[in-house]
Amino acid sequence: MSKARTVPELMGENDVIDLLLRQHALIRDLFDEVKGAAEGERDEPFRRLVRLLAVHETAEEEIVHPYARLKIDDGEEVVADRLAEENEAKHLLTRMERAGAEDPDFLANLAVLRKAVTAHASAEERYEFASLRAHTTEAERRALAAGVKAAEALAPTHPHPGVESATMNLLVGTPIAIMDRVRDVIRDALGRRN
DSSP states (O other): OOTGGGOGGGOOOOSHHHHHHHHHHHHHHHHHHHHHSOTTSOHHHHHHHHHHHHHHHHHIIIIIHHHHHHHSTTHHHHHHHHHHHHHHHHHHHHHHHHHOTTSTTHHHHHHHHHHHHHHHHHHIIIIIIHHHHHHSOHHHHHHHHHHHHHHHHHSOSSOOTTOOSHHHHHHHHHHHHHHHHHHHHHHHHHTSOO
């Protein structure tokens, strides 16, 4: 899977639900790619997985969840449950990223993370996305897709547990995103993981 295919802000879908569903499929594919990579070759696909998860969740937190709170039945509860799931996954992903893909517990932790992320995505698709599709117009979903792509283009590229609300993302997200992206450039230029 090429790096360009996993840059969500460049995806062509114009309906927010279609866009997010495609990203969920890419996330599942990246889990397969990381798991299937030979020892010593997991770092690069894992970095792409981390980036995709980080920007995807940030955009949902900034754009999709606030809209869902307003538009769907029991929106507050549905979103609160999704944010709790996202926070748990961010904590594990942060620990995994710090330990690196060569950590002896990496594959076991990857399996736990995959299970959590897959359950989270299924819950979003069932409780949030289906309701959003039913309670929004095509024009609203196009506008939300544009908003998600813009948020992803500016989002942090690494998980930051505790920053799961739109307000927190807007307050600290931009400086964090800048730091993340600078760190990524430096790491790539030096050819090693920081």
